[in-house]
Amino acid sequence: MYGHKLSQRLAAVAQMVPQGARVADIGSDHAYLPVNLLLNKKIDFAVAGEVAVGPMKNAASEVNKQGFQDRIIVRLADGLAAIEPIDAIDTVVIAGMGGILISKILDAGPRFETLILQPNTDEATVREWLEQHAYQIVAEDIVAEDNHTYELIKAIPGDMTLSAHDKQFGPYLSEIQSDVWRAKWEHELDRKEKVLGFLQAATPVHEDRIAETQAEIATIQEVLK
Secondary structure, three states: OOOEEHHHHHHHHHHOOOOEEEEEEEOOOOOOOHHHHHHOOOOOEEEEEOOHHHHHHHHHHHHHHHOOOEEHHHEEEHHHHHOHHHHHOEEEEEEEEOOOOOHHHOOOOOOOEEEEEEOOHHHHHHHHHHOOOOEEEEEEEEEEEEEEEEEEEEEOOOOOOOOOOHHOOOOOOOHHHHHHHHHHHHHHHHHHHHHHHHHOOOOOOOOOHHHHHHHHHHHHHHHOO
16 A cells, blocks of 8 residues: 555545545554545645654655655644644544544544544444534445454534444444445354353353343344344
């Protein structure tokens, strides 16, 4: 993967970026995403933020190689501290981190016109954070890459009310039910059923764990009908 061609996961992220946005890519690694967005004339300016020196140097190297030093600012900073008022950032991308960490990063910053989030885990935590902080989800996507599935969430300021079902399965993803989404939850159903078998065979029997797992299985089965 390099700036000209993105992985499937990052290509899906790029699709969600508004035309002409001023983007902050938090945890940018090699700055592949902002470089690609500039090469494709989707944006004119970006900040690539990194919390570690090594990835920051990688990002700076890629930006220099493409000659984008004046349009992609690479900064060593923790989370949203990479953004300065002069940047006039309207769109923040946080991709490739756990959902709990993403929520903590968002806690430390101001509001933005657009959030594009790709949690590797704890997607429900991210959706709950958005609901509690007056953001509304306007689009979702899911891609499979390297034996893992990645959910993408795009949100803008606005009130919304999510059910427990929405938080777990995604309000848009569960409505569309793509092949990738169904495969993810079929796999999770199989895993839960195996866990239930182990719990039922265990000594002593943990009735509360069994009941909890049975309820989780029933919820997934209902969604997949």
